[in-house]
Amino acid sequence: MSTGPGRTGATAAQADAPVDPDVDLRSPGQVRELARRPWAVIGAIAAGGAIGATARHAADVLLPHGPGQLPLSTLLVNVSGALLIGALMVAVEARPGARLMRPFLGTGVLGGYTTFSTHVVDVQHLLEAGRPGWALLYLGGTLFGALAAVGIGVAAAEAAVRAARGRGGEHGRKEPR
Amino acid sequence: MTWLMVALGAAVGAPLRYLADRFVQARHDSVFPWGTHAANATACLLLGFTAALALPPAVAAFAGTGLLGALSTYSTFGYETYRLARTGARFLAFANAAASIAAGLGAALIGAAIARSITG
Numbered sequence: 575m576s577t578g579p580g581r582t583g584a585t586a587a588q589a590d591a592p593v594d595p596d597v598d599l600r601s602p603g604q605v606r607e608l609a610r611r612p613w614a615v616i617g618a619i620a621a622g623g624a625i626g627a628t629a630r631h632a633a634d635v636l637l638p639h640g641p642g643q644l645p646l647s648t649l650l651v652n653v654s655g656a657l658l659i660g661a662l663m664v665a666v667e668a669r670p671g672a673r674l675m676r677p678f679l680g681t682g683v684l685g686g687y688t689t690f691s692t693h694v695v696d697v698q699h700l701l702e703a704g705r706p707g708w709a710l711l712y713l714g715g716t717l718f719g720a721l722a723a724v725g726i727g728v729a730a731a732e733a734a735v736r737a738a739r740g741r742g743g744e745h746g747r748k749e750p751r
Numbered sequence: 752m753t754w755l756m757v758a759l760g761a762a763v764g765a766p767l768r769y770l771a772d773r774f775v776q777a778r779h780d781s782v783f784p785w786g787t788h789a790a791n792a793t794a795c796l797l798l799g800f801t802a803a804l805a806l807p808p809a810v811a812a813f814a815g816t817g818l819l820g821a822l823s824t825y826s827t828f829g830y831e832t833y834r835l836a837r838t839g840a841r842f843l844a845f846a847n848a849a850a851s852i853a854a855g856l857g858a859a860l861i862g863a864a865i866a867r868s869i870t871g
Contacts, residue, residue, distance in 0.1 A: 596768065596772045596786065597769060597772050615769075620765060620766050623762055625758075626765075631816055652826075659827070682765050691797075691859075694795045724829050
């Protein structure tokens with residue numbers, strides 16, 4: 575039940591890595607989740623998306639930027655969202671019973687909080703404002719900042735799971751879903 | 752009003768991304784995250800278009816910040832790129848980052864060009 579046929583084709587390294595934040599159809603549990611409880615899953619993603627996007631809008635209001643200026647709010651949102659998704663995906667893997675955790679927090683809240691489209695249009699606007707240096711710095715800073723942040727989030731959460739397992743808790747039990 | 756529009760737009764955009772991701776993923780059999788790539792590129796095309804129009808603030812908040820902001824995702828993109836690199840698919844990780852940015856920028860420019868050609 576816990577390891578379906580979709581998993582057997584994956585390499586050992588893939589099986590070891592946590593599942594996808596949005597949806598991973600190589601995971602049998604995620605293939606079924608929409609058919610099993612469509613409105614719970616869609617509703618959780620919609621509510622999470624609304625919460626996440628509202629938080630992103632709050633960052634824009636607190637840290638506004640004019641044309642030709644570095645969009646610091648979007649940079650901070652995307653990098654902090656990457657840190658949180660790294661930690662979340664380790665938690666999702668460690669708690670297979672919490673079925674709405676990934677759709678609500680991963681697909682919804684963090685998916686709505688972070689944004690690729692605003693980031694890219696920010697780059698376009700910096701280029702059009704005659705700031706190619708800022709555009710490259712913003713592009714590279716967000717990409718490498720986010721990738722490093724995912725790694726830090728995963729490492730921190732894995733350390734926390736190991737510590738919980740060390741105390742004899744069943745929460746640390748690893749079971750792909 | 753703006754806050755409500757952002758929340759309502761995202762409540763549409765985030766489930767759309769999930770459904771689009773499922774739709775695309777069901778139609779290919781590779782580890783490359785085409786679903787997120789497609790959602791992000793589509794959102795860039797449409798945001799490039801809407802950002803180039805002089806929309807009323809409430810409409811811009813609903814469609815731009817809310818719907819198209821939530822249709823795209825940096826967290827899932829970052830996580831998928833990280834996971835490809837960590838599972839040894841370094842070239843695919845690099846290709847995903849490069850292709851997402853190139854496709855996103857190209858799509859945003861095309862969207863803006865369409866909007867400007869319509870509005871003159």
